[in-house]
Amino acid sequence: MIPRPNLLNDLSGSYELTSGAAISGPEDLVDAVRLALPVLDLRPGDAGAVDLRHDPALGPEAYRLVVGSRGVEITAGDRAGAFYAGQSLHQLLPPASYRFSAEAAWIVPGVRIEDAPRFSWRGLHLDVARHFFPKREVLRLIELMGMHKLNRLHLHLVDDQGWRVESRAYPRLHEVASHRSRTATNHYREPEAYDEIPHGGYYSLDDLTEIAAYARARAVTVVPEIDVPGHAQAILAAYPEFGSSDDDYQVLERWGITPAILSPMPPTVEFLTAIFDELIGAIGETPYVHIGGDEVVLDHWAASPEITAYRDSLGLSSMGELQAWFLRRLADVLADRGARAVVWDEAFVSGELRHDTLVMPWRGMGVGRRAAAAGHDVIATPVFPLYFDYAESASADEPMAIGDAITVADVAAFSPAPDDWSGEERSRVVGAQAQLWTERIPDPRTLDYRAWPRACALAEVAWSGSAAADFPARLEEHLGRLDAIGVEYRPLDGPKPWQRRRPHRPATVRVAEVMKRVDSMTHDAESTRPSV
Incomplete structure (x- = not known):
């Protein structure tokens, strides 16, 4: 992953993300993650494969990303943090995920990432x-x-x-x-x-x-x-x-x-x-x-x-x-x-x-x-x-x-x-x-x-x-x-x-x-x- 996150721990389990999967959370954060993962065409919903939360205490541009067998959880300090969490989630997928296709399904490995930038x-x-x-x-x-x-x-x-x-x-x-x-x-x-x-x-x-x-x-x-x-x-x-x-x-x-x-x-x-x-x-x-x-x-x-x-x-x-x-x-x-x-x-x-x-x-x-x-x-x-x-x-x-x-x-x-x-x-x-x-x-x-x-x-x-x-x-x-x-x-x-x-x-x-x-x-x- 580039740039290297501050903390990245492997977890047991994995999750399959598919094209059209649901994403839930505050609207502005949802839009940011969807921009980072266009190939998956994530659809807003009440409960989803990707669950987004806002925590201003994390600070500007900061995020936490956890992937397990039950799905993906993202907590972001602001909209930029949500966008960067989406970029990190994308980099957990294979390079082929950067190519557009009619349908896509990718296995996301279990992981916990806690991240924030050193410089603004x-x-x-x-x-x-x-x-x-x-x-x-x-x-x-x-x-x-x-x-x-x-x-x-x-x-x-x-x-x-x-x-x-x-x-x-x-x-x-x-x-x-x-x-x-x-x-x-x-x-x-x-x-x-x-x-x-x-x-x-x-x-x-x-x-x-x-x-x-x-x-x-x-x-x-x-x-x-x-x-x-x-x-x-x-x-x-x-x-x-x-x-x-x-x-x-x-x-x-x-x-x-x-x-x-x-x-x-x-x-x-x-x-x-x-x-x-x-x-x-x-x-x-x-x-x-x-x-x-x-x-x-x-x-x-x-x-x-x-x-x-x-x-x-x-x-x-x-x-x-x-x-x-x-x-x-x-x-x-x-x-x-x-x-x-x-x-x-x-x-x-x-x-x-x-x-x-x-x-x-x-x-x-x-x-x-x-x-x-x-x-x-x-x-x-x-x-x-x-x-x-x-x-x-x-x-x-x-x-x-x-x-x-x-x-x-x-x-x-x-x-x-x-x-x-x-x-x-x-x-x-x-x-x-x-x-x-x-x-x-x-x-x-x-x-x-x-x-x-x-x-x-x-x-x-x-x-x-x-x-x-x-x-x-x-x-x-x-x-x-x-x-x-x-x-x-x-x-x-x-x-x-x-x-x-x-x-x-x-x-x-x-x-x-x-x-x-x-x-x-x-x-x-x-x-x-x-x-x-």
């Missing part, structure tokens, strides 16, 4: 800006997340290469900024090359409403990201008046960091407030909105007399302090709407944030520890080992990736709250999240290959706190479930012939080289951090 944030990040993934693929990813008890889908909705959601207040965002004329095909440090194929797409607000509702039903929270003030070239291609220079911007066709940056002036805050209102209106009440804050080039601000004067009027002494002020202002806007801001770690290093802002330390757990020590909740997101756009080996057979190598074993060995942190620092770690940046993930088949089975290891670590010694053996069995569903994961022994890279393989960058670079970025930023 168990996330996957999907970058839909570099390459757009249609709604159907997002819904499918949500299904797979629910199966693995992953509960945060972080959607990176905008970057220099594209804007991916409808805006009725600012329609040029989806009319202009949602597509580019071509896409870079060169790899790291190669001469530029392009495919000359237009690329684009966006989600309507109705799509976003559907995605969020579909996710909530499966205990997944959608976390939208509008990355500002940098990574803004697509926004400025549509609305240059919110920029900090007179440059003529087009939606970016290549990868990398650019100097494109939004102005910090009040009209920009008003613009982003309107966007946040549209997002929250579409998603519904949401506890989190990500506002980015990463890889910001402040040159255009420094060169602008108007922005310099505005900074001085606020009593700030540097552009780094102005960036911190800008992000804090946006966090205040979100707080007024009942949402907490989430940022990448540069936003923490650049200056003081709202106390309730969550920090994602992508450049390593060292900066994550500093954020935790400063009183911020932290979501572990380090490049190594949680950037799943990296290849799983250095083999020439691997499809093009940003670098190599991050393996399943690397993910399974990760500790989101390291033992050498203080108890207070460890308590600030609310979870872990893997990142799927899509410069080198152009389509759903590649997404499957990059995400799975590494996301299985993430699920284990984020739910249980660490991977058990028997994880590799359980993963071997679990792959049969992924086969039944149709997930085109990377085999443990390497890619299948049709998954392999084309013969030409340019030089790639190793993880060790990347980590040296991000460490230097962190130290450089820390040395220029304004005093508090």
Whole structure:
């Protein structure tokens, strides 16, 4: 079973679950279990093969599952707990139970499971800006997340290469900024090359409403990201008046960091407030909105007399302090709407944030520890080992990736709250999240290959706190479930012939080289951090 339950004891006896069997209990819990076991088409009834009870004392997302000769008993702390109990019950059945059939009957072994998550944030990040993934693929990813008890889908909705959601207040965002004329095909440090194929797409607000509702039903929270003030070239291609220079911007066709940056002036805050209102209106009440804050080039601000004067009027002494002020202002806007801001770690290093802002330390757990020590909740997101756009080996057979190598074993060995942190620092770690940046993930088949089975290891670590010694053996069995569903994961022994890279393989960058670079970025930023 993946993730491993806190307690799993075998019991004598078993029970045969058949298609159309009755399930009884509170309606919302019944609906949750039925979603987890669609192949059985469980029917609500007064008394059933599956008996559901609600016990809030168990806590959020917690459940107890007992199977014996008289049937199945589930006690859940909330709807999410009932859904996860259903997922665990499903994993007690053979892999064939993940295939649809007209009739089904399965023997469930006697068992007692008591379970609750170690971390509240168990996330996957999907970058839909570099390459757009249609709604159907997002819904499918949500299904797979629910199966693995992953509960945060972080959607990176905008970057220099594209804007991916409808805006009725600012329609040029989806009319202009949602597509580019071509896409870079060169790899790291190669001469530029392009495919000359237009690329684009966006989600309507109705799509976003559907995605969020579909996710909530499966205990997944959608976390939208509008990355500002940098990574803004697509926004400025549509609305240059919110920029900090007179440059003529087009939606970016290549990868990398650019100097494109939004102005910090009040009209920009008003613009982003309107966007946040549209997002929250579409998603519904949401506890989190990500506002980015990463890889910001402040040159255009420094060169602008108007922005310099505005900074001085606020009593700030540097552009780094102005960036911190800008992000804090946006966090205040979100707080007024009942949402907490989430940022990448540069936003923490650049200056003081709202106390309730969550920090994602992508450049390593060292900066994550500093954020935790400063009183911020932290979501572990380090490049190594949680950037799943990296290849799983250095083999020439691997499809093009940003670098190599991050393996399943690397993910399974990760500790989101390291033992050498203080108890207070460890308590600030609310979870872990893997990142799927899509410069080198152009389509759903590649997404499957990059995400799975590494996301299985993430699920284990984020739910249980660490991977058990028997994880590799359980993963071997679990792959049969992924086969039944149709997930085109990377085999443990390497890619299948049709998954392999084309013969030409340019030089790639190793993880060790990347980590040296991000460490230097962190130290450089820390040395220029304004005093508090």
